[in-house]
Amino acid sequence: MDAYVRRYIHENLSYRFMMLPDGAAAYTLETVIKSGRWEYGRPLLNPGR
Numbered sequence: 001m002d003a004y005v006r007r008y009i010h011e012n013l014s015y016r017f018m019m020l021p022d023g024a025a026a027y028t029l030e031t032v033i034k035s036g037r038w039e040y041g042r043p044l045l046n047p048g049r
Contacts, residue, residue, distance in 0.1 A: 016040075
């Protein structure tokens with residue numbers, strides 16, 4: 001990755017992650033996010049999936 005791309009990513013993009021106890025909790029959270037009921041809103045990348 002060249003310096004321009006690296007700088008662009010750090011200055012303009014972000015991501016979130018959550019630590020969950022198990023796969024069932026991850027699946028539940030995924031369902032909430034996909035339905036649009038998550039308090040932080042729908043993701044900007046692939047919001048309908």
